Amino acid sequence: MKFGAGQSVKRVEDVRLLTGKGNFTDDLQRDGMLYGVTLRSPYAHAEIRGIDTSAARAVPGVVAVYTYQDIAEYGPVPCLVPFSAPLETPRILLADTRVRFVGDAVAFVVAESREAARAGSEAIEVDYSELPVVASLEAALAEGAPRIWDAAKSNSLFDWAAGDGDKAAAALAGSAHVTALRIVQNRVAPTSMEVRAALGEYDPATGVYTLSTGSQGVAGMRQMLAGPILKVAPDKVKIVTGDVGGGFGMKTFVYAEYPLVLHAAKALGRPVKWTGERSDAFQTDTHGRAMVSEARLGFDDQGLITALAVETWSDLGAYQAQYGPAIQTVAGGKIMGGVYRIPVIHNLVHGVVTNTAPVDAYRGAGRPESAYVMERLIEAAARELGLGVDEIRRRNLLTPAELPHDNGIGLTFDIGNFPAVLEKALRQADWAGFSARKAAAAAKGLRLGRGIAYYVEIAGGGGSDEYADVRVAADGIVEMAVGTQSNGQGHETAYAQVLSERLGIDMDDIRIVQGDTDRLDEGHGTGGSRSMAFGGGAVLASADALIERGLELARADLEAAEIDYADGVFRARGTNATRSLAELAAAHPGGLDGRSKYTTGKPAPSFPNGCHIAEVSLDPATGKVTVTRYSLVDDFGKLVNPMLVEGQVHGGVAQGLGQVLLEDIVYSDDGQLVTGSFMDYGVPRADDMPAAIGFDTLGTPSPTNPLGVKGCGEAGTIGAMPSIMNAIIDALDGTQIEMPATIEKLWRAARALDRPLAAE
16 A cells, blocks of 8 residues: 555645644634733742732733632642642642742733733732742751642652562672662653643633643543632533643643633633743743663673662652652552562652642653663673673563563553564664774774664553544545644654554545544543554554444445455455445435544553664763764654654654753852753754764564554663663773763763872
8 A cells, every 4th residue: 555554754744834834732822812921939848928919010001910729719720640649739729828949920910012911921920938848859958948839748759669678688698790780760840842821712602611731631621620629520621732832741641721711711712822931831831851860780690680770760850740740659659670680679769849840741751860770870780790782682682472461569561572683773873883983983083982772562451442533524534633733753654554454545635633523532642652552453443333334324325245345445256336425425424433442451561672782982081972873773663654663752752862061050049040941951952963974673563453553752761871871881980870860960970980089
């Protein structure tokens, strides 16, 4: 099939986006539209003694000013996984008596223009009484630390564990060797190209709220907004998402501005739009990572792993975000240890609140963090044991004969050939040629290092089912609505390829629709690398149901019992009588249309895995590090569109590289955000990336979905973080440093190696 699944088809949505016809939230205009601005707390922790809005209301153009008293009828943004229950950390839409981080929303100003709304927000006078601040894990956990939540016994709200702690401790005690590391994973900001924005409308005749916003799934967001916050039935809320300029997990969530623009639209009888600025994004978009781990990995005298024990302190920020407590626990905690043969694992996570922005899912959502811990450990162990970093993995990777494998902490790896992936990646990276490259670099005064990361992730979270809804027009155009949401991944193309192949029609005759609860009000959205496995499954189910409906109609129309279908045409067997999809749709309006549910009945994740190998060159004189080679082999099962998959991996590698080398959210001791703009927060540019990325795959089909696919959207980040950091540590002769590996850190580390303190 031309342009069917498995082919590298160019993205159909790019024509629209590259010609300026994209439809992003801030592009939306409405007659009589008003503009909102959020006043945010300048303090990390303070009591609110009073708010005077009189001056703000007098600012020309200001229409309304809302504080907590005006919106007290609405519920807070809930945490969906409150491991600290019954203790809650409710994040109300506008702070009432206390703010808990710099950026906490205090008031919402609506005006005829953004400029007037901003001027109004600056005229509000808030009487704050500062409270003690704990802006880091260390400060929050210190003895006698002030509590952020009065009802909590301490700032450590919960403990989560998987595995057998006593058995792990005993196995480590009996090991011939134990490698121990303290590993810090820095806090990062999503920095999506498109900042958050929201347009609120209200129809008094129907009582329906309409929210237009960039999201990662409209159905789930509608459920969150309707009942818990607005306290109305779901059918009274419509959510529309157009084009989305990057999500990375962050745009899954409900933020205060979304119900606030709806409230204002209802109260004022006019549409209200809020568009965040980059400072809003840095302060209030959910951050990622932010954790410290104490990890121990045991070995016998043959270099085989005996046990793994990890204890992690996860920074939740000031509030438990929607999925925040789940990220380092059920999302990433159960995959700790990867696909190595580990007899016993114990993983303990403490959820800790600090006076900082909430932390939630960020590309990979716990899986990069777990892979980073394991891959840092195993390379450190190789040095301590005198083994090659490739050899230690050969000895400990699970083999196909050992699958399926229960890892003992909640997962069963179903299928794969991890040793074959490793060997293929070593060949692609020209592992044997490294010594010559290292010597050539040394001749130029440079330090060359290489690092491996073998990762595995859980793909397919966020529900065990997905939905698609098909309609066929009289001209034969097949419109398929899906319950997932593209944030730049290319879903419009990939789904169209799947549908084109199954129906045997041209992609030009297919239209993929997403992001409108009026069109499809069911679906679990995009996240956890689930879209092709579950969304693709729903597309196939809907296509098959369409064919069945067409066969029934064609039997009646053609007065034939035996009907065949191929290439968009139904044929009466043994005759020349036919009906096309278009003809059936014209003769039976709505007769071909229908909604289908694809379900696995229970969680059925796939396990994308791969081996990433990085080489870096470090200039000891300046601390400048360059990724000179980057090679990878991933096992994503069957590829629907190899070009899109490779693009997703490249983007993931960029984000992993960014965290390793550049990105770092920094708060001062009093909770002020130091890195609150692109002047202070580094993101990777083209010249930070390797000149080329060697990309290859080993396609072991997943048995958990009809396409045989495994998620790919987060894999690049998962492999890049540990492989690049391991390469940097190798260039420093095993000196352990933490992310971000800034120029200053690297210069000091290299200087310490070249000029030992004893010689100074």
